[in-house]
Amino acid sequence: MRFPALLTWLAFPVYIWQGLGVRRRTTRMLPAQGPVMHEIPGKAPAISLLVLGDSSAASVGIGNSEDGLAAQLAVLISQSTDRAVRWRAAGFNSATSGQIRDHVLPNLSAEPWTHIVLAIGTNDTKNFHSVSRFKKEFGGLLYGLRAKWPEARVVWSPVLEFTRAPAMPPLLGKILEIRATDMNRMGERLCLERGAVPAPRLPITNPEAGFASDGFHASEAGYRAWAEHLVDPVLGNWAPTTSAVLRQMPEHGRQ
Numbered sequence: 001m002r003f004p005a006l007l008t009w010l011a012f013p014v015y016i017w018q019g020l021g022v023r024r025r026t027t028r029m030l031p032a033q034g035p036v037m038h039e040i041p042g043k044a045p046a047i048s049l050l051v052l053g054d055s056s057a058a059s060v061g062i063g064n065s066e067d068g069l070a071a072q073l074a075v076l077i078s079q080s081t082d083r084a085v086r087w088r089a090a091g092f093n094s095a096t097s098g099q100i101r102d103h104v105l106p107n108l109s110a111e112p113w114t115h116i117v118l119a120i121g122t123n124d125t126k127n128f129h130s131v132s133r134f135k136k137e138f139g140g141l142l143y144g145l146r147a148k149w150p151e152a153r154v155v156w157s158p159v160l161e162f163t164r165a166p167a168m169p170p171l172l173g174k175i176l177e178i179r180a181t182d183m184n185r186m187g188e189r190l191c192l193e194r195g196a197v198p199a200p201r202l203p204i205t206n207p208e209a210g211f212a213s214d215g216f217h218a219s220e221a222g223y224r225a226w227a228e229h230l231v232d233p234v235l236g237n238w239a240p241t242t243s244a245v246l247r248q249m250p251e252h253g254r255q
Contacts, residue, residue, distance in 0.1 A: 031058035034065035042084035049087040053119035057091025061217025072227035098137035142194040154196040158184040164204040167215030199233040
């Protein structure tokens with residue numbers, strides 16, 4: 001265990017004390033209203049985008065899902081490629097990597113997603129999960145995704161900077177940021193080992209505009225900045241595979 005991470009365990013009473021204070025002061029926000037799946041018209045073959053994870057994938061913090069991460073990322077992908085984009089947001093408030101692995105992934109239908117974005121790890125960090133536990137649960141999630149969608153481009157968005165969240169008292173933010181750094185280091189390693197792409201960490205340059213009223217979740221502008229940050233890692237040098245094209249062609253067009 002790294003020495004800074006060890007110090008966070010020594011600061012665990014501070015984490016409990018300040019964390020309870022943040023919970024008392026913060027209004028619990030609900031997932032955004034509106035569609036969780038939609039299709040943007042464009043050229044074939046369509047890009048199929050699944051945004052999977054915690055409350056960020058559920059667009060918690062804003063009123064309308066069309067201003068959330070999945071929808072805004074889908075719009076940017078469509079604009080960048082001129083392709084039709086079919087998207088789904090599968091986000092769950094307070095979800096951890098293990099909960100997504102155990103309770104969500106097995107219940108997702110095996111639709112042919114071409115691109116999968118993972119917004120997960122914040123609650124693993126916030127709940128003081130160990131790095132070894134994160135390795136097992138996030139690593140298992142990656143294995144499950146690769147087994148179910150072997151041709152999809154899987155991109156993980158690392159845990160954001162806790163010290164930049166307005167709801168975080170400075171000391172609590174520093175404690176969680178140390179743990180987030182270790183989580184992100186492990187998450188990047190697992191992605192590279194298991195066929196996923198670790199995106200660069202989202203830089204938070206304007207917390208006042210980027211966070212919702214609870215000071216923790218993203219605002220409409222925050223989700224927009226996040227989508228803009230992810231569009232290049234998500235697309236990469238995207239080109240549809242032959243099998244992906246065939247799946248989207250009518251039967252008479254395959255002759």
